Amino acid sequence: MIVQELRVTPVAFADPPLLNADGVHQPHVLRAVVELVVADGRGGEVTGLGECAGHAWQLDWLELVGSRLPGTSVYETGELASRVRELLSGHADGVDYGPDAPWRRWSDRTDPPESRGPAPVPAPAFDIRRVYAALEVACLDAQGQLAGVPVVDLLGGRVRDAVPYSGYLFYKWAGHPGADGESGADGDPGADEWGAALTPDGVVAQAVRMVDRYGFRSLKLKGGVFPPEEEIAALRALRAEFPRHPLRLDPNAAWSRQTALSVVGELADLLEYLEDPVAGVEDMAEVAARTTLPLATNMCVTSLEDVGPAVARGAVRIVLGDHHIWGGLRATVALGNVCRAVGWGLSAHSNSHLGISLAAMTHAAAATASLDHACDTHYPWNAAEDVVVPGALSFVDGSVPVPQGTGLGVRLDRAALDRLHARYLRLGREHRDDTAYLRRVRPGFDPTMPRW
Numbered sequence: 447m448i449v450q451e452l453r454v455t456p457v458a459f460a461d462p463p464l465l466n467a468d469g470v471h472q473p474h475v476l477r478a479v480v481e482l483v484v485a486d487g488r489g490g491e492v493t494g495l496g497e498c499a500g501h502a503w504q505l506d507w508l509e510l511v512g513s514r515l516p517g518t519s520v521y522e523t524g525e526l527a528s529r530v531r532e533l534l535s536g537h538a539d540g541v542d543y544g545p546d547a548p549w550r551r552w553s554d555r556t557d558p559p560e561s562r563g564p565a566p567v568p569a570p571a572f573d574i575r576r577v578y579a580a581l582e583v584a585c586l587d588a589q590g591q592l593a594g595v596p597v598v599d600l601l602g603g604r605v606r607d608a609v610p611y612s613g614y615l616f617y618k619w620a621g622h623p624g625a626d627g628e629s630g631a632d633g634d635p636g637a638d639e640w641g642a643a644l645t646p647d648g649v650v651a652q653a654v655r656m657v658d659r660y661g662f663r664s665l666k667l668k669g670g671v672f673p674p675e676e677e678i679a680a681l682r683a684l685r686a687e688f689p690r691h692p693l694r695l696d697p698n699a700a701w702s703r704q705t706a707l708s709v710v711g712e713l714a715d716l717l718e719y720l721e722d723p724v725a726g727v728e729d730m731a732e733v734a735a736r737t738t739l740p741l742a743t744n745m746c747v748t749s750l751e752d753v754g755p756a757v758a759r760g761a762v763r764i765v766l767g768d769h770h771i772w773g774g775l776r777a778t779v780a781l782g783n784v785c786r787a788v789g790w791g792l793s794a795h796s797n798s799h800l801g802i803s804l805a806a807m808t809h810a811a812a813a814t815a816s817l818d819h820a821c822d823t824h825y826p827w828n829a830a831e832d833v834v835v836p837g838a839l840s841f842v843d844g845s846v847p848v849p850q851g852t853g854l855g856v857r858l859d860r861a862a863l864d865r866l867h868a869r870y871l872r873l874g875r876e877h878r879d880d881t882a883y884l885r886r887v888r889p890g891f892d893p894t895m896p897r898w
């Protein structure tokens with residue numbers, strides 16, 4: 447059961463123009479597919495799959511790790527984690543994160559919220575966990591295939607057969623504006639079937655389509671795009687259309703403390719929870735102290751080190767786990783125990799992803815007893831282009847049944863992988879940069895936080 451090879455294939459898949467506090471999603475998401483080839487001890491081999499963001503620095507780090515993996519036992523993920531940590535710690539200082547910096551403010555407790563400087567202080571442990579996570583998922587997929595059991599069994603066994611997800615609503619343009627440097631590479635993704643959502647009516651129309659198609663029983667609106675009163679109007683319109691759906695709003699810390707305090711009263715009866723209205727534990731605690739509305743986060747609690755201060759200050763009541771950020775599926779399941787111990791609720795965060803990650807997220811959530819909120823997923827926005835063979839993943843009444851079969855239960859569609867990899871090569875882009883893309887259309891766009 448020895449690792450023979452690590453293959454990392456960067457891909458680019460189509461994404462609609464979804465707006466957020468940093469800007470707007472580019473026409474293609476960059477992602478990396480990880481294949482871990484493992485000897486099966488009987489003269490054959492199995493291939494474990496993993497998936498992570500496709501930033502250039504992350505690909506470099508995976509390549510470095512990949513060169514040292516052959517010879518390791520696929521079962522010794524603890525040893526693998528130490529090796530990865532040791533190998534990459536020296537690489538964290540001075541790394542060029544490019545425009546990935548906005549993401550990294552999640553991990554950067556020394557970065558003042560009003561600063562969006564080009565180079566936040568590196569937080570190596572956060573980045574190392576992001577690299578290790580994809581490897582751990584691939585190891586567990588391979589282990590499951592070798593043992594003939596699904597990954598959920600390796601995580602302690604299932605407490606649910608299907609995992610509830612929330613419908614993730616975004617303000618969006620009708621289509622990509624074109625002339626973005628990616629048009630024509632493989633056909634401009636152009637106008638999409640979802641249409642524009644820039645008003646309360648547009649958001650409701652999007653929600654109706656989401657709920658009709660996938661059966662979601664709760665809804666999340668990505669905020670931080672328009673002034674809070676406009677986003678609150680959209681939530682009121684959603685409440686009128688969906689009287690029983692729990693609603694969430696996530697401005698990604700685009701509000702100042704003062705703004706949050708002035709609008710939180712209006713949200714108290716409208717929302718299930720308010721996600722990251724402001725940046726950092728201190729400001730979250732100030733807001734939390736003045737409202738009955740539960741605050742949730744995937745920004746100010748991203749590691750175990752963040753738990754103590756957040757508990758001490760009463761900053762949040764719900765944490766959104768994410769195996770890509772917490773360092774794998776086992777760490778995410780363990781987060782569920784921490785949440786239970788400190789009295790927090792647990793939900794799940796997502797970012798644009800493919801079916802490998804949806805399968806991984808579903809196995810982890812199926813094994814986590816304390817998960818008490820529907821998980822986020824971007825999958826409905828990206829399902830049209832996937833690297834897994836269709837059929838293993840489906841939404842039934844807003845939930846994804848744990849995939850059947852061994853390991854993750856998804857298999858690679860090699861032709862699709864090759865196609866999306868060829869597109870990645872043609873695009874020649876190395877980073878995600880939502881801000882630069884929005885500036886093509888709105889040159890004066892200023893991403894300084896807090897915006898309101």
Ligand SMILES: O=C([O-])C(=O)C[C@H](O)[C@@H](O)C(=O)[O-]
Pocket residue numbers: 464465466467668696698744795796797798
């Ligand atoms: O819950 C969150 O903070 C997210 O989902 C972060 C993502 O990057 C989201 O803002 C997006 O896809 O634009």
Ligand SMILES: [Mg+2]
Pocket residue numbers: 696698721722743744745795
């Ligand atoms: Mg969030």
